Amino acid sequence: MSQIRVLLADDHAIFREGTRRILGEYPDIAVVGEAADGEEALRVAGQVQPDVAIVDIAMPRLNGIEVTRRLAAISPSTRSLILTAYDDDAYIFALLEAGAAGYLLKTVPGRELAEAVRAVHDGQTVLHPAITQKLVERLKASPHAAKEPQEPLTARELEILKLVSSGLSNKEVAAKTGLSVRTVEVHLTHIFNKLGVASRMEAVLHGLSRGWFPVEGIRQAGERT
Amino acid sequence: MGSVAGISVPPFRALLHALSRLPARARDRRFWFIQAMVLGVAALHTYTEAGGYQEPFGSFHHIPVTLFLIPVAYASLHFRLEGGILTGLSATILTTPNILLWHTTAFSFEGELTQLAVVVAVGSLLSWRVEREVRQRFKAEEASARLQVSEEKYQNLFEAAGDAILVFGAAGELLAANAAAGRLTGYTLKGLTAMRADALLQASGWEAVQRSVTADLPKPIHLSLVTNRGSQVAVEATCALVHSQEGPLLQAVLRDVTEQQRQQQNLQSYASLVMRAQEEEQRRIARELHDVPVQSMVLICRDLATLLQSSDSLPDPVRRGLAGVRERAEETLGLLRRFSRELRPSVLDDLGFGPAIQALTEELSRRLGFRVHLEMSGTSRRLAPDTELGLFRIVQEALRNVEKHAGATQTKVAVYFKEGRAGVAVADNGQGFRAPARLGDLTAEGKLGLVGMEERARLLSGRLEVQSAPGKGTQISVEVPA
Numbered sequence: 001m002s003q004i005r006v007l008l009a010d011d012h013a014i015f016r017e018g019t020r021r022i023l024g025e026y027p028d029i030a031v032v033g034e035a036a037d038g039e040e041a042l043r044v045a046g047q048v049q050p051d052v053a054i055v056d057i058a059m060p061r062l063n064g065i066e067v068t069r070r071l072a073a074i075s076p077s078t079r080s081l082i083l084t085a086y087d088d089d090a091y092i093f094a095l096l097e098a099g100a101a102g103y104l105l106k107t108v109p110g111r112e113l114a115e116a117v118r119a120v121h122d123g124q125t126v127l128h129p130a131i132t133q134k135l136v137e138r139l140k141a142s143p144h145a146a147k148e149p150q151e152p153l154t155a156r157e158l159e160i161l162k163l164v165s166s167g168l169s170n171k172e173v174a175a176k177t178g179l180s181v182r183t184v185e186v187h188l189t190h191i192f193n194k195l196g197v198a199s200r201m202e203a204v205l206h207g208l209s210r211g212w213f214p215v216e217g218i219r220q221a222g223e224r225t
Numbered sequence: 226m227g228s229v230a231g232i233s234v235p236p237f238r239a240l241l242h243a244l245s246r247l248p249a250r251a252r253d254r255r256f257w258f259i260q261a262m263v264l265g266v267a268a269l270h271t272y273t274e275a276g277g278y279q280e281p282f283g284s285f286h287h288i289p290v291t292l293f294l295i296p297v298a299y300a301s302l303h304f305r306l307e308g309g310i311l312t313g314l315s316a317t318i319l320t321t322p323n324i325l326l327w328h329t330t331a332f333s334f335e336g337e338l339t340q341l342a343v344v345v346a347v348g349s350l351l352s353w354r355v356e357r358e359v360r361q362r363f364k365a366e367e368a369s370a371r372l373q374v375s376e377e378k379y380q381n382l383f384e385a386a387g388d389a390i391l392v393f394g395a396a397g398e399l400l401a402a403n404a405a406a407g408r409l410t411g412y413t414l415k416g417l418t419a420m421r422a423d424a425l426l427q428a429s430g431w432e433a434v435q436r437s438v439t440a441d442l443p444k445p446i447h448l449s450l451v452t453n454r455g456s457q458v459a460v461e462a463t464c465a466l467v468h469s470q471e472g473p474l475l476q477a478v479l480r481d482v483t484e485q486q487r488q489q490q491n492l493q494s495y496a497s498l499v500m501r502a503q504e505e506e507q508r509r510i511a512r513e514l515h516d517v518p519v520q521s522m523v524l525i526c527r528d529l530a531t532l533l534q535s536s537d538s539l540p541d542p543v544r545r546g547l548a549g550v551r552e553r554a555e556e557t558l559g560l561l562r563r564f565s566r567e568l569r570p571s572v573l574d575d576l577g578f579g580p581a582i583q584a585l586t587e588e589l590s591r592r593l594g595f596r597v598h599l600e601m602s603g604t605s606r607r608l609a610p611d612t613e614l615g616l617f618r619i620v621q622e623a624l625r626n627v628e629k630h631a632g633a634t635q636t637k638v639a640v641y642f643k644e645g646r647a648g649v650a651v652a653d654n655g656q657g658f659r660a661p662a663r664l665g666d667l668t669a670e671g672k673l674g675l676v677g678m679e680e681r682a683r684l685l686s687g688r689l690e691v692q693s694a695p696g697k698g699t700q701i702s703v704e705v706p707a
Contacts, residue, residue, distance in 0.1 A: 012516065015524065057571075065576075087562070089584070090583060094575075107530060109534045111534055
């Protein structure tokens with residue numbers, strides 16, 4: 001079985017060291033690169049092309065948001081998992097827009113971090129429970145966050161979005177619905193277009209704010225699948 | 226001397242002495258002349274009529290009373306109203322025995338009385354007119370004397386004034402200048418009076434002077450004066466329109482404010498430096514907090530969480546104890562995060578003013594228990610770092626005041642981005658306060674928060690507007706170039 005190749009970008013050496021030690025306990029995860037600032041993170045990512053980049057927001061020279069945005073060009077197959085000390089929900093939209101696949105607080109225990117790395121690698125989105133709650137509140141309060149889609153979702157599309165929100169990968173959704181992976185992907189593209197979003201996480205948040213499914217239904221860090 | 230005094234002093238000296246104690250009027254020779262005339266006329270009258278009507282005097286018999294007109298007119302001219310009336314009365318008294326003795330028939334009695342009445346009436350009328358003329362002349366003389374004094378005073382002020390004074394004709398010709406004007410401009414007074422206003426004050430300055438005197442409430446204006454060396458001096462001018470016999474004149478009192486302006490600029494750049502240093506220090510502390518205590522707490526929290534999750538073999542009491550420690554560690558971490566964020570919100574640097582204000586209002590909403598409304602208009606964009614920080618600090622301070630003092634139940638923050646400008650307004654429905662006429666007075670009232678906000682607004686070339694009244698809520702707004 002091939003290992004998940006991880007890049008660690010954080011300006012605090014002691015934190016990188018601890019995280020590497022934790023991930024070292026999981027044989028399916030290998031830390032293949034480390035960076036102490038944003039620019040270094042992009043340089044190393046270009047060299048090692050990691051599967052998952054664990055990125056801090058507050059970093060010298062280039063912050064985590066910019067790193068996430070630029071990673072798409074430098075290493076297209078890399079998924080970013082934001083790991084930050086701050087629970088500022090202000091960052092979440094900028095991060096979603098930049099293409100982040102997950103947002104976790106640094107205080108999560110080792111096992112949850114490892115699970116989040118796997119989930120993100122599988123194409124899922126992972127949010128810290130505290131962040132999700134804040135985010136949904138914010139979406140509900142904001143008058144323009146969740147507009148009624150111009151064209152309503154079909155029953156099939158809604159079912160797929162619901163399954164995605166519960167943390168399933170495209171392959172798992174395909175297995176559950178009896179469709180091919182290719183068909184699931186086509187459905188997802190339609191959903192993104194109808195909702196005017198660019199990522200799975202945004203689509204899920206949109207559904208949450210419109211009350212299509214409860215917050216409790218979506219996949220959160222620490223949940224066992 | 227005692228009893229011998231009366232003997233030793235000759236009689237005429239005693240008379241002179243008595244005279245000198247009379248009222249001033251009685252010392253006038255004309256006074257005695259008038260008395261003599263009145264007595265003479267009265268004597269003549271008695272002489273012609275003594276013993277009744279006497280044929281030899283013929284028609285002259287009727288004349289004597291009319292002769293009183295001479296002393297009465299004379300007294301009117303010299304002693305005015307008092308002289309005319311008193312002389313008329315004295316003539317009447319002196320004639321009374323004559324009338325009673327010799328004018329027993331009704332016809333002659335009435336004739337005498339009529340003549341006396343005419344004498345008294347002419348005396349009164351004449352003396353009244355003389356009195357009036359004299360008073361008017363006296364007043365005019367007094368006014369002219371006063372004018373002379375005030376002209377002298379003005380001339381002295383003009384010459385000795387520390388402020389430069391220039392007097393211009395309506396066409397801009399310089400008519401007069403004082404010594405201070407010479408010192409200020411570097412020209413001699415002769416050279417100055419040969420100059421024209423637009424050469425000295427520049428065309429725009431001369432226009433400003435003309436505009437300022439036609440305003441309802443002339444205020445001091447700021448001008449730039451060109452000296453004889455071609456350099457410019459910043460002056461504050463108080464201008465006035467003066468009406469003279471030669472037509473309207475413009476008087477400008479100029480005060481050199483170059484030094485004052487320089488001091489103000491120094492003060493402002495000092496304030497800006499202090500503020501910058503303070504921001505820099507806050508940023509450093511926030512960074513330090515983030516790098517050391519926050520990271521340590523993060524690791525402690527993670528280790529505790531990992532420990533609790535991975536070791537199933539821990540006895541229950543230990544597990545519960547650890548869980549409690551973890552909770553307290555998370556709380557401490559939360560406090561540290563908040564502290565660091567208040568010192569320097571990283572969202573402001575990373576995402577800009579709009580998202581930072583949004584985060585601020587959301588956090589405040591949670592603390593206040595009611596929603597702080599945020600209204601964004603225009604397209605949110607990144608501004609210059611100083612502008613973003615300044616506007617953010619103004620809103621932060623305004624919201625801090627709302628939280629601390631206002632007792633509001635509604636608060637609204639409006640942010641707008643326009644072409645080349647950006648602005649914010651914070652309004653609440655709280656208790657408000659009496660807004661002073663000048664923001665500078667806030668210092669005296671100890672409202673330093675508002676002073677700081679005003680200072681920040683000014684450093685961004687904007688102006689802080691504060692509207693408030695007791696019981697009417699408060700609205701604070703600022704717009705800056707961006």
